[in-house]
Amino acid sequence: MGKIVWAWALLLGVFAYSDGLESRCLACHKAQQIPNDLIYRRYLLKYSSAKNIENAIYRYLKNPQKKHSIMPPQFFLKFPMKKELLIPEPVLHQTIRSFIETFDIRKKLKLKSH
Amino acid sequence: MLSSEKRSLVRFLVIYLLSTLLLFSLASWIFYTSSKQHLLSRQKQMLKYTSKKLENRLRKLHKSHEDTLLYPNYKQIQTAIYDIDKHYIFGTYPKAHTFDATQKGILYEKRKVEPYYLGAAYILVAKPVDEAPIRNLQKNILFFMLIAGLVFSVLGYYLGRLFVAPMRESLNRMNQFIQDTTHELNTPISTILTNIEMIEALNTEHQNAKELKRIEIASKTLSRIYDDLSYLNLNHHYHRKIETIDFSALIEERIAYFSSMAKAKDIKIVRHIVEGVQVEMDKNDALRLIDNLCSNAIKYNKHHGTLEVILNHETLVISDTGIGIKKEDLKHILQRFNRANKSEGGFGIGLHIVSAVCENYGFELEMYSQINEGTEVRVRWEK
Numbered sequence: 001m002g003k004i005v006w007a008w009a010l011l012l013g014v015f016a017y018s019d020g021l022e023s024r025c026l027a028c029h030k031a032q033q034i035p036n037d038l039i040y041r042r043y044l045l046k047y048s049s050a051k052n053i054e055n056a057i058y059r060y061l062k063n064p065q066k067k068h069s070i071m072p073p074q075f076f077l078k079f080p081m082k083k084e085l086l087i088p089e090p091v092l093h094q095t096i097r098s099f100i101e102t103f104d105i106r107k108k109l110k111l112k113s114h
Numbered sequence: 115m116l117s118s119e120k121r122s123l124v125r126f127l128v129i130y131l132l133s134t135l136l137l138f139s140l141a142s143w144i145f146y147t148s149s150k151q152h153l154l155s156r157q158k159q160m161l162k163y164t165s166k167k168l169e170n171r172l173r174k175l176h177k178s179h180e181d182t183l184l185y186p187n188y189k190q191i192q193t194a195i196y197d198i199d200k201h202y203i204f205g206t207y208p209k210a211h212t213f214d215a216t217q218k219g220i221l222y223e224k225r226k227v228e229p230y231y232l233g234a235a236y237i238l239v240a241k242p243v244d245e246a247p248i249r250n251l252q253k254n255i256l257f258f259m260l261i262a263g264l265v266f267s268v269l270g271y272y273l274g275r276l277f278v279a280p281m282r283e284s285l286n287r288m289n290q291f292i293q294d295t296t297h298e299l300n301t302p303i304s305t306i307l308t309n310i311e312m313i314e315a316l317n318t319e320h321q322n323a324k325e326l327k328r329i330e331i332a333s334k335t336l337s338r339i340y341d342d343l344s345y346l347n348l349n350h351h352y353h354r355k356i357e358t359i360d361f362s363a364l365i366e367e368r369i370a371y372f373s374s375m376a377k378a379k380d381i382k383i384v385r386h387i388v389e390g391v392q393v394e395m396d397k398n399d400a401l402r403l404i405d406n407l408c409s410n411a412i413k414y415n416k417h418h419g420t421l422e423v424i425l426n427h428e429t430l431v432i433s434d435t436g437i438g439i440k441k442e443d444l445k446h447i448l449q450r451f452n453r454a455n456k457s458e459g460g461f462g463i464g465l466h467i468v469s470a471v472c473e474n475y476g477f478e479l480e481m482y483s484q485i486n487e488g489t490e491v492r493v494r495w496e497k
Contacts, residue, residue: 041176048198048230105183105232109175109204112184 020091021098032079040103042070050100057096061085119282126274127267134266142255153247154221161191161223165239168193169227176231183232191241195234203233211238219243296343303340306333331375338405342463345402354396361391361400365425368404375412376421386424393495395475403471406464407432407491414489433490439483468493 029036043053060068064082069075085092168186172195175183186193187206194205194213202210213236216222223239310330369383376383393400411421411434424431472479472493483489 037179044233045176045229045231048233048235049201050197052198106204108181108183109185109232110182111206112187 020087021095021102024085024087024095025099034079036099037103039070040100040105044105046070050097053100054093054096057099058092061092061096119278119285122278122281123271123274126277127270130270130273131263131267134270135263138259138262142259146251146255149251150248153251154243157221157241157244158223161221161239161241162225164188164191164193165223165225165237168195168237168239169225169231172227172231172234172237191239193240194238195232196236196238197233198230198235200236205238213238292343292346296340299336299340303333303336307337327374327378331378334371334375335409338409342402342406342467345398345467346463354399356394356396358392358394359397359400361393361430362387362389362425364397364400365404365423365430368401368408369423372405372408372412375409379412379415380418381412381415382418382420384420384422386422386426388426391425391427399471399474402467403493404430406468407493410434410464410491411436411489419488428494428496430493431490433488435488438485438487438489439481440485441483444481444483 026036028034043056047053047056056068056070060070062084064084066073066076066081087095167188171186175185185204185206192206192211194207194211195203196213197203200213202213205211213224219242220240221243223237225237225239227234227237306329310326310333313326314330365387366385369385373383407430408421408423411432415421415434415436419435422431422433424433468491469479471477475495478492478494480492480494481489482492
């Protein structure tokens with residue numbers, strides 16, 4: 001019974017935080033004019049797969065440091081280092097996946113006709 | 115062209131052409147394999163070049179800030195990009211294509227790239243093998259083989275003729291010698307035999323009857339050798355007159371002819387001859403068949419031996435109690451100039467003539483022999 005209660009609580013928590021990418025990340029990025037697409041491309045260039053990118057972003061968000069960031073050190077001269085996101089783990093992962101999905105390169109790619 | 119000469123020429127040509135064909139096939143195969151490899155590597159080189167072009171394009175697209183990134187589409191070439199875990203990102207394939215999947219008849223160029231522009235860690239470029247130049251190569255090789263085959267056949271025939279020339283020369287010389295000898299022998303033999311017959315007819319109680327018999331036997335032997343040699347020599351030009359022969363009467367006549375020879379060796383002649391046996395054949399052929407079998411049965415018989423002649427409507431069997439023939443010699447005994455026993459005289463043409471006559475008429479010839487026990491020759495015309 002206890003497990004079911006916990007599962008429900010977790011699910012409710014996720015729903016409560018769902019669609020939080022805009023409010024939790026992008027709104028701030030937009031306000032500070034941080035280029036999301038550029039950040040995503042840098043991740044792509046270095047990590048290639050969605051899984052690797054997710055791990056790299058997670059590592060940075062859990063411990064925001066220059067050495068964990070994909071951006072060059074000069075970037076932090078202009079933009080301040082963010083604080084650690086204090087949200088439940090599943091929600092954090094869901095938000096990262098949502099970020100990757102939003103900027104997924106496949107959405108932009110189109111086949112050129114002959 | 116003599117049959118032995120033709121046989122040697124054919125054998126030479128077969129060996130020569132087969133070895134040439136083998137050599138050419140091997141060389142053509144090596145040439146074909148390396149040329150095909152070269153053609154395929156040229157096609158692969160084109161794929162490599164395309165993959166480099168695609169990599170450059172990815173680099174440009176990666177830096178582009180356009181809303182739509184146009185992925186290049188090369189004519190007749192399929193391309194795809196994969197992430198580091200080999201998951202399909204994008205490509206010209208209608209459906210996601212597995213990186214490691216391969217298909218027969220398709221050339222692939224798979225390359226790892228770094229940095230990962232647009233996340234692409236692997237590039238795959240594929241195109242169907244262009245079979246046209248390979249088919250062209252096959253046609254050229256086949257054409258070359260045909261021409262070479264033709265040239266080498268002509269060359270082989272010419273070389274073969276040169277190869278058998280010495281043999282032809284010696285055979286011609288031998289045939290010429292036989293022809294001359296037989297021609298020169300004919301008249302004296304006939305004279306001797308006629309005169310012996312006259313002496314026997316006129317002087318029934320002649321003092322030298324024994325000596326005369328010896329002369330008669332020797333002359334008959336000479337006469338038979340003459341007949342055999344003439345038969346062999348004229349065999350190809352001789353026009354046969356096929357008629358119904360009373361074989362029973364003919365064999366009785368020939369036994370009587372050979373009786374003096376048999377008597378000289380005290381050979382007992384046992385006859386089991388069915389009367390009225392008729393065979394459709396040329397008389398000279400029948401004579402050569404009977405004479406050679408009887409003559410051999412007497413010549414290779416022991417003193418006081420037996421010569422048995424059996425004739426019925428199906429078979430003629432002539433057997434002796436002579437020296438016999440070795441099993442291994444039986445296989446070659448029918449060949450011309452082959453003699454199983456060289457202790458007796460002769461040219462080794464008797465059984466060759468018998469075999470040739472049987473072959474001409476489709477008779478079945480069987481020989482059974484045991485060393486020191488005798489030989490049995492069986493000619494069967496009714497099957």
